[in-house]
Amino acid sequence: MTHFGPLHAQHVAPSKSLNQYAFDLYGELKDANENVFLSPLSTYYALLSAYEGSKNKTKAAFEKVLYLKDSAVSNYDDLYKQETNADSLFGLKISNAIWVDKKFQVETAFKNVVSSKYSSDFKQTNFANTALAVTDINRWVSDKTNQRITDMVNPSDINSETKLMISNAVYFKGEWRTKFEKLRTAQSTFFTDNENQYKVDFMNITENLNYFENESFQFITKPYKDSDLSFCVLLPKTLYGLEAIENNLNAEFFNEILEQTVSTKVWLSIPKIKLETSYKLKSALTNMGLNAVFNNEADFSGILKNEPLTIEQVAHKTYIDINEDYTEAAAATTTNVYIRGLPSFKTFIVDHPFVFFIVDNKTKAMVFMGRYVKPQEGEKIDKAYFARNLERREIRDSGWNSGKEPLLLVADGNELKEVKIDDVDFDNIDSLRVYTKKEDIERYTNEDYYHGIGVIVITPKKNKKIKKK
Missing domain, CATH: 3.30.497.10 (Antithrombin, subunit I, domain 2)
Incomplete structure (x- = not known):
């Protein structure tokens, strides 16, 4: 149940x-x-x-x-x-x-x-x-x-x-009140169902958003510029759990969710929607x-x-x-990783079917609502890669919650420096690459990170320094 x-x-x-x-x-x-x-x-x-x-x-x-x-x-x-x-x-x-x-x-x-x-x-x-x-x-x-x-x-x-x-x-x-940065847009996998995966452009941002979660779903609201409207996403925690969420939706339930949200720092990753x-x-x-x-x-x-x-x-x-006026080729080869398990930091990865709303903040009137299950402009992924993509997703989600932290390396000029999670400035990231294959990991370390989440290489924005404790 x-x-x-x-x-x-x-x-x-x-x-x-x-x-x-x-x-x-x-x-x-x-x-x-x-x-x-x-x-x-x-x-x-x-x-x-x-x-x-x-x-x-x-x-x-x-x-x-x-x-x-x-x-x-x-x-x-x-x-x-x-x-x-x-x-x-x-x-x-x-x-x-x-x-x-x-x-x-x-x-x-x-x-x-x-x-x-x-x-x-x-x-x-x-x-x-x-x-x-x-x-x-x-x-x-x-x-x-x-x-x-x-x-x-x-x-x-x-x-x-x-x-x-x-x-x-x-x-x-x-137009968002706080726009997504175009350099942080990257291609990733959207998991429609067991038979369909798509490669699409995901927008990424870290900001304070009204947020709620329980054991079944996550919910955020992101405000628009120059209006009282906000974009809301109701995301099942299970990969194909949309139907169970939809079967429980009604006006009272939706109103209760809105009332339970609190301002929280969130890393939001969501496909462009058209x-x-x-x-x-x-x-x-x-x-x-x-x-x-x-x-x-x-x-x-x-x-x-x-x-x-x-x-x-x-x-x-x-x-x-809905987009961020990005340049399509800016970060097309970047692989994203999202950090879980931090007390003051939530991740909201919209990589599978979800329900969305555009709501009048003052009246709670539902101006728009919809469901997004199939990208209209995404590139369909060959089934030969399905298992690999699901495994990568599982590794990503188990990440910090598994008790085995990855090796975090931050580019500092021409060098890579090892850092701890608390030393990473998530507002100052140009790109992230995650390596989970043993042969790739061994390029950076001889230690056994293979059974954790692997190695993550972070490139900060140009001319900015690594955050110091």
Whole structure:
């Protein structure tokens, strides 16, 4: 059995309803061996906009799926502000629109509440002219996302009977408050599953981050520049333990993790992340309980009094690009090693499938969430090397916790000097090389370090000295 304690929340976050909806939607969209990236906040507001025009059983269905009965309406004030000010947050673009056919006269009250309360656009188009409707929607999305997201919908999403559609687009490119140094980027192995390993570029940094761990997982938050957003990673401690973690995720559990984090010095190593995803949410939302809005039972008389309406589709497209503006060839041949077992120092090596979030620090609203299981730009590793890579990983992880320290050598000019772990300045490392093969180790020492972790050769940054005790 997997254990996920101890976690004890002190209060319920205002965004509990949003975040619980987020985990429900994530559960419908995740696929065992595929990446996921979505914006719960953005889709939530798109559905809230439609909710404002719903009545009777349709309204009740929205309230159940969106957990609207679980929170007082006033709890969403800060979330409304997040949506309203989205364009002013660095790197973040959130755009929603309700599209209704031009031949209909929409209720004024609905138009007013959609634009003022939820910051969604109200747009009209001629759905009977499929090509024109597709052009209208795609142009609007492209304009809203600085041309980063195009082809939001295609002709198969629309037909002559379409009367109502929700479009939803998100673009995010976050600049870190503290950037990764490009010279510390290095290629390493990402272990997707038993059948797939990839060689990818890992970014590396040592900094104080909000951190939590228990026997099952590690969790960190890394803040973005000029915004209240932070990037969070939930990393299983076992190599392929993602499913066990996912099965326990819910809003209360996530809130408890956030409350338990403390500022800790962390060595973080994480792949560059670049994802673009596109979803049609009709099936997922139907499974969650919103089937009434997509069929003849739908009651949107708050939008049109005398014309039956159903939602044809909820389209959702996302794009994220997180990197450190590195030069690709800077440290391509460097092999990384990560130090474990130090009381004041944590290592966070994101080399296997994980869940990630982008969260509003003030409200705890889940702006984005996803799973990263398969690098999109990595080089697939031949199976002949799988066993060797797993052995190296095991040696690395057992490292200092095995009771056998490696031989640490630091370059000082043209010489290599032996140092202790406490003498290493981890903020002043240009490159690390770890040697575990006996023939390599014997180039540096005659002592038997082979059954420990081997020999580590550290090159400090240029013109800086070895840290002295």
